[in-house]
Amino acid sequence: MALVAGVDSSTQSCKVVIRDAESGELVRSGSAQHPPGTEVHPDAWWTALREAIATAGGFDDVAAVSVAGQQHGMVCLDANGEVVRPALLWNDTRSAEAAAALVREKGAQWWAETTGTVPVASLTATKLRWLAENEPENAARTAAVCLPHDWLSWRLAGHGPGSGSEGLKELATDRSDASGTGYWSASKGYLTEVLEATLGHVPVLPEVLGPLEFRKDPEGRIIGAGSGDNAGAGLGVGAAEGDVVVSVGTSGTVFAVSGSPTSDASGLVAGFADATGNYLPLVCTLNATLVLDTTARLLDVDHSEFARLALSAPAGADGLILVPYFSGERTPNLPDATGSLHGLTLDNYTPANVARAAVEGVVCSLADGLQALTDAGVVARRVILVGGGARSEALREIVSAVFGLPVSVPSPGEYVADGAARQAAGALHGALPDWRTSGVELVDSAPTPEVLTRYREVARRTSGN
Numbered sequence: 258m259a260l261v262a263g264v265d266s267s268t269q270s271c272k273v274v275i276r277d278a279e280s281g282e283l284v285r286s287g288s289a290q291h292p293p294g295t296e297v298h299p300d301a302w303w304t305a306l307r308e309a310i311a312t313a314g315g316f317d318d319v320a321a322v323s324v325a326g327q328q329h330g331m332v333c334l335d336a337n338g339e340v341v342r343p344a345l346l347w348n349d350t351r352s353a354e355a356a357a358a359l360v361r362e363k364g365a366q367w368w369a370e371t372t373g374t375v376p377v378a379s380l381t382a383t384k385l386r387w388l389a390e391n392e393p394e395n396a397a398r399t400a401a402v403c404l405p406h407d408w409l410s411w412r413l414a415g416h417g418p419g420s421g422s423e424g425l426k427e428l429a430t431d432r433s434d435a436s437g438t439g440y441w442s443a444s445k446g447y448l449t450e451v452l453e454a455t456l457g458h459v460p461v462l463p464e465v466l467g468p469l470e471f472r473k474d475p476e477g478r479i480i481g482a483g484s485g486d487n488a489g490a491g492l493g494v495g496a497a498e499g500d501v502v503v504s505v506g507t508s509g510t511v512f513a514v515s516g517s518p519t520s521d522a523s524g525l526v527a528g529f530a531d532a533t534g535n536y537l538p539l540v541c542t543l544n545a546t547l548v549l550d551t552t553a554r555l556l557d558v559d560h561s562e563f564a565r566l567a568l569s570a571p572a573g574a575d576g577l578i579l580v581p582y583f584s585g586e587r588t589p590n591l592p593d594a595t596g597s598l599h600g601l602t603l604d605n606y607t608p609a610n611v612a613r614a615a616v617e618g619v620v621c622s623l624a625d626g627l628q629a630l631t632d633a634g635v636v637a638r639r640v641i642l643v644g645g646g647a648r649s650e651a652l653r654e655i656v657s658a659v660f661g662l663p664v665s666v667p668s669p670g671e672y673v674a675d676g677a678a679r680q681a682a683g684a685l686h687g688a689l690p691d692w693r694t695s696g697v698e699l700v701d702s703a704p705t706p707e708v709l710t711r712y713r714e715v716a717r718r719t720s721g722n
């Protein structure tokens with residue numbers, strides 16, 4: 258029995274699953290936490306990955322591994338392969354002005370047509386621009402730039418500090434993660450003009466591997482191309498055209514598999530690639546489970562009591578509306594926004610209404626994401642809900658109610674890591690396996706369109722949109 262492993266190195270933690278390459282059966286798993294914050298030294302991811310591998314019983318009997326990771330994080334390496342500075346993550350908004358400058362200089366249309374995506378602070382290119390403007394010595398020392406999943410795959414393949422310029426040439430990535438950099442185009446490859454205009458020079462960049470291409474580690478183990486975490490989730494749930502995946506983790510994402518690229522000059526829809534050779538138009542928000550976690554902490558309750566409270570309040574939370582822009586926002590592009598709670602009266606200010614308003618606020622911002630995707634031509638035949646937030650009964654019910662659609666919720670699992678494992682099995686055998694998916698719960702709540710209408714009025718008023 259050949260075993261394969263999948264890794265999800267995402268914002269809050271690292272998860273490892275080890276599966277039977279033929280059947281997909283889960284054999285072992287492990288996880289470890291990442292430090293909080295929007296600036297993290299990659300060594301912390303490596304430490305967490307090794308801990309997660311150890312708790313999963315090690316990789317000695319594993320034939321192939323793929324890593325899926327949080328997208329966009331800027332990992333800069335010097336000529337020796339040392340990390341130049343802690344990575345700026347996808348949810349770090351300090352490069353918002355750099356993003357605005359790039360859009361002014363080339364125009365939103367150029368970015369949408371060339372890279373698929375109009376830059377916002379999340380994209381790697383804007384972080385390189387911030388680096389060149391604010392830490393010119395670090396920018397000058399940067400000999401190679403890669404993404405979190407590229408760096409971890411490179412470390413797994415036996416490279417690292419001290420690898421030198423030969424080691425840097427072994428860096429590899431895939432289309433899905435390259436498509437979130439802002440300096441890669443699905444039709445033209447790396448865009449040297451964007452690198453010159455941001456970092457100030459063209460560094461060594463990871464080779465963009467095909468979906469089933471791979472490197473090997475010194476023991477001969479396959480290290481697959483890997484992917485961005487959202488593309489990994491797409492692989493993990495077996496998303497096909499017509500499926501819209503909603504992932505509620507640190508980020509909230511709404512995305513679909515598409516046979517053709519999108520180019521949305523309004524900037525709402527990012528025109529990413531997927532991990533199979535298709536495209537992955539995606540809307541991403543900065544405010545999802547952390548808003549729920551923070552509200553639950555305020556109410557001094559755990560996840561299950563929080564869900565019970567939220568479901569004990571009526572739809573619309575007796576008039577309370579929470580606009581969830583606690584971390585600024587990316588979609589819509591409001592990096593300096595803050596969250597707010599509206600409609601307070603002496604009667605409706607209860608823990609249950611506050612819990613319900615928090616869930617509804619997060620879900621309404623995702624419903625706007627689905628609207629943007631359908632406006633961009635994506636046809637939604639089925640909605641699949643995944644991510645840590647999908648473990649919440651309140652979130653599951655309220656997604657279906659606010660979207661006004663039945664929602665498929667695969668049984669709780671690590672679908673990003675599963676997608677990476679599926680890719681590893683594909684690299685091992687030369688074709689993606691058709692693993693049987695686990696049980697799916699269909700949630701079909703009574704639609705509450707008025708909740709979204711009122712949210713939109715308040716969100717627009719408070720954000721000046």
Ligand SMILES: Nc1ncnc2c1ncn2[C@@H]1O[C@H](COP(=O)(O)OP(=O)(O)O)[C@@H](O)[C@H]1O
Nearest residue numbers: 267268269270506507546560644645646648649
């Ligand atoms: N039952 C639950 N209800 C609500 N949120 C939950 C529940 N279980 C986990 N979470 C939240 O899910 C998040 C982790 O989800 P995950 O998809 O792993 O995030 P990421 O991939 O961004 O690291 C955490 O913020 C955690 O508090």
Ligand SMILES: O=C(CO)[C@@H](O)[C@H](O)COP(=O)(O)O
Nearest residue numbers: 267268327328347506507508
């Ligand atoms: O920036 C994006 C997508 O464009 C985020 O989806 C990151 O990829 C982080 O994902 P999670 O850790 O929240 O899953």
